[in-house]
Amino acid sequence: MKRIGLLSLLCSLILVLLILPAAGVMAQPKEIILGAALPITGGQSREGGYVKKAYELAIKEINDAGGIMVKQYNKKIPVKLIIYDDKSDNTTSVQLYEKLVTEDKVNVLLGGYGTPLITAHTVVAEKYRVPYVNGGGATGAIYERKMKYIFCLIASVGKLAHTLMDWIGGQQNEGNLKKPLRIALMGENTSHGKEFRQGVLDKAKAAPDRFQVVMDEPFELNLKDADPLLQKVKASNADIYLADARLADYTTMHRRYTELRLYHQVVSYGPRGAEKAARDALGPASDYIISCNWWHRDIPTASARTFRDKYEKAYNEPAEWFPATAYETVRVMAKAIEDAGTLDKTKIRDTLAKMDMKNSLVVGGRVWFKPNGQIENDYVILQNLPGEKVSLIYPKEIATAKAIVPIPKKQ
Amino acid sequence: MQVKELLRSWKTWISLALIIFLLLVPFLGIGGGYLQTLAFLTFLYVILSTAWNILGGYTGQTSFGHATFYGLGAYTTSILVLRGVSPLVTMPIAGLIAGIYGLLWGYPCLRLRGQYFAIATIGVGEATRLLMLNLDDLIKNIPLLKEALQDGVLTGGATGLMLPTPEDIRAYAMGFYYLAMGLMFAALLTSWWVKKSKFGLGLFAINMDIDAAETVGVNTVSYKNLALVLSAFMVGIGGSIYAQYMFYIDPQTVFGFPMSISMVLMPTIGGIGTIVGPILGAVVYIVVQDRILTANIEIGTFTLSLSTLHLLLYGGLLVVIVLFEPKGILGLQKRLVRRWGKRAIEAVPVKKMA
């Protein structure tokens, strides 16, 4: 009997020890800790992987230079990066951000990736008043919650759609496209896709003499068969085809679009289309696709080039926009700490709110935040050209070529 | 008499110590307060785990669609809160709605046996998720139903619903911790009461042999449905708790297949059909996963991040449990106890003989 009791006691003790968080590495007072939970596995694992690489690259650079200069201690302090895998799951993401703040005692938080995840875990950053900057949650609604500690380096998907539509309007003004244009619109059934479609609809409603949306459909992720949707597109007799889809669905859809020999004067998948993976999946069928994005490796500014070269040398793969904005997130955070001169979280937050960083790799080169925490800058519009080339067609300051619009019919 | 026995039993003292410890956690600040978060999530998952166990463990009807109740509870609370109802008031309503929904699809589906029921629940789970994902678009043109929309939003579709956060969110979290703890004890009490009651006896009988149970007079249809409704009610309240804690819900998280799976895994790992089993399962699910997701093992100069192996470890745990100890951790413990207990008994007679 005693043995049984002892055994159970032992089991309970082991359980309790498991529960009590491990002592782990004692947080050195002489280290600045940055933490983030990213989707390394699960539905967003592709993007999460990029963000992780970018964070690691940025941290390494900072540490190679000795760390971040903090005036309060009159020395450069090295930086430690903690990254957890949130499995693309909201609950896990929230739990891990709580852990980063409470157990790991981070000084500041870096963003995750993916609107649902970010919407959920930003509550934690605000709750503990820890400055949080992300480069991967574009949905505007995240920043409408009057949160003071949350900052975002990318402008919203809705604005992206507006910019694309405005550019189309510009083409109408130049006479390259007629008025009105019939638009076939599709979007993945996620907040990203919904906001994109809403952005297009907004502009169409505001200018009915220019745009008529003749088809507007959401579609479930992981499309098995794009036929029903594309037959609808065909039947709608649209002039322009706009869709918002992630890489997998874009592959399925545009392959079928090409097989059906559909044609529209402008074809755009929102931010998708110019990156290497997208071009490889479609080959020449991806030519002339127009995309509107937060960044592209061909942007000719010095800081964009520098990042591109560093990233591509380190990881031997082309730099897409995810790692670019993520990398910049770390730089922005480092600058904020340096400018604040202290590790006091509230002061860092205030510095972020007032930030005006020049020579950034983002479009327009300037990082500053609106009162709601989101950046207000422009996008870059690109067009795929034959031979795996890409031209920048907007904004004028960095454009490399004129857009070919309407796009040529295929053979 | 019973009270004296209870007081002498070490089990009572350990449990009491544990409860006192849990009550003090928000003040102890262990792990900078992280233990409170882990404990809170554990309470929530104990409720879910215990609830599933009533249907899956006691009655033997394996449901892979329990996320529907979780989601309905979460959405009911969120929708009502966004329209001005006090959050705590929404909790029983959330449970009720989940329970009613359970009855709706449960009544026809519970007629199915074993695997068929499990497969049907997968269908119900996915169908519900897709319905909630697209509900706003569906009803926006239907005259009566569209009154439910507020600014064109009922469920919010893929965007989900965001709840307003309270001013002092840390005090709120502490209060909520005790609420969740209280509800957890209520759930455990319910589970204990069911097991001890005639109702529970009937459920176990249905589990063992439904035809025999029917023959001896157990009303299998009402018992099974009651188990489902009770289970749904509890999970609905769990969903409500979730919404009030996260302040943000979306269909993929609360209605998703992974959520349903987790509710099956917890009681199975801990010990299906018991009262303590779901508790162990929830603790393993939250605490052990937390350790795995964030631990790094240093072997010389090489650091292995366990989080890259979390699927492997979790899958491996499942495989090991199914192959070697289907009764879960509790079953393992009992087996070890029996083995050691036997040795103790054997040791004595041999000595006497010599």
Place this chain on the structure above:
Amino acid sequence: MTIDIPALLVGAILLAGLYATMSYGLALIYGVMKIVNLAHAGVMMWAAYAVFVLIVNAGLNPFLAPLITVPVFFLLGMLLQRYVVRRVMFAPPISSLLLLFGIWLIMQNISYLGFTGDTRAITTKYTLMTFEFLGIAISINRLVVFCVGILALLVMRQFMGRTYMGKAIRATAQDGDASKLVGINTDRVMEIAFGLGIALASLAGSLMALIFAFDPDFGRSHLLKAFCIVVLGGLESMVGVALGSLVLAVAEALSVLWIMPALQDFVSFALLVIVLIVMPGGMMGLLAKLKKT
């Protein structure tokens, strides 16, 4: 706005071929051993990666790749059955469900370690190739999948009906003890049946890798859809799967005319539940009943 219905229907028939191919493995294993193989998704995913390596790294012709992957997976399936799955064959159904789910998780992790979570796509010269049929453009890849779907059905029917092993499998599925009595090595039979199921799943994965982009999470949505098809068909019969695929694919394609495309999947799952409740034998059961009357 008139939708080209013939084109829609042709597309639906091709899709049915895809649905059938990705569901055969599930139906076979369930039909013979009453085990729901949740690892089916993992096998499709692994086959996709295997084919990716063969085509992209070794330059193999995409349609020859399955000739390598399928036998390998058949063997793996047999081994899995012999050393692992056999032990839960007579346990309550939840055991096999959880065991195979655990195996699926392990398969995913191995893929994450080997290939990261990045999305992969295979582009070959056949990728955008089409074949004109009455003015409708048919994708070569999808046509191949369709043909394989029909071929697999015919081959399996011959196998199950004419060969010793096929009949032995059916016998064991009907009554294991009686089969043992007549001298059938039921252990061996179960191994082969399971191996076949896994082989069919790998065939599906090998072909789907040519059509879809994939990552370690691939296969989940296909698995869920396959449930709908297998149930619709009648849970145990390959012909049922073919019929179920056809009905579901056509229903989904035509539903675009009346409901939101986003709700197509809802229709499939609702059908799953309704068929289980109202018509548990699925379509094969319905046909059998009609034959009797």
